[in-house]
């Protein structure tokens with residue numbers, strides 16, 4: 657661990673996590689921390705184990721060995737329900753949005769505001785959505801647009817707004833801007849960068865060294881299923897990161 661991490665609050669830590677798929681060791685004794693109110697990144701080449709790590713953190717995969725430590729509790733593995741209960745939301749690439757519903761409908765999906773316990777209170781939902789979109793400084797012109805018509809960046813923003821509305825505190829991203837153009841990914845990067853100041857923690861996985869260098873505070877370098885180094889952004893450069901990711905040492 658980097659020396660400068662010593663006095664920070666840890667949101668979640670992974671301890672000695674190993675996961676194999678048949679003969680492939682996707683994760684090999686991985687230990688790492690995600691800190692509160694900070695952007696932690698994992699960078700690594702294709703197949704280095706990044707998505708497997710995220711699936712273990714979001715409770716969709718069980719590790720073969722190791723544990724996950726959250727606020728003094730050691731879990732052998734998480735479930736999606738436990739991850740949620742502990743304030744961790746994963747924004748996946750497919751985003752699991754309902755394309756036929758509008759923005760407010762998606763932000764409130766499954767947790768709709770009701771009148772008398774059963775009539776959906778759309779007025780209140782639009783009001784709350786508008787507040788949230790403004791607070792996050794998200795560029796979405798019209799709240800009643802079905803989400804299927806939005807751009808990739810706007811859809812990603814709706815998924816982030818939903819996680820935040822649900823009270824989640826650690827937002828986890830797996831390659832959030834992989835399919836986006838320059839302008840859109842710039843907007844998502846700004847939104848992600850603004851989250852720590854608003855009291856959220858972020859874990860982001862990316863192969864895009866420049867994105868990681870732009871937004872992350874704390875960077876973990878993954879190679880062949882191992883975290884080979886943990887550095888603070890100030891201690892590295894994009895060229896250095898590139899070398900470390902691809903080094904065969």
Ligand SMILES: Nc1ncnc2c1ncn2[C@@H]1O[C@H](COP(=O)(O)OP(=O)(O)OP(=O)(O)O)[C@@H](O)[C@H]1O
Nearest residue numbers: 677680682700701702703704705706707708709863
């Ligand atoms: N369900 C699975 N069954 C078999 N092998 C798997 C499975 N999931 C991942 N793997 C293997 O585990 C290794 C790590 O995969 P993982 O998806 O975690 O990599 P990644 O770093 O996310 O790669 P990418 O950058 O391409 O998304 C790879 O060799 C992959 O083929």
Ligand SMILES: [Mg+2]
Nearest residue numbers: 706707708830
């Ligand atoms: Mg992946």
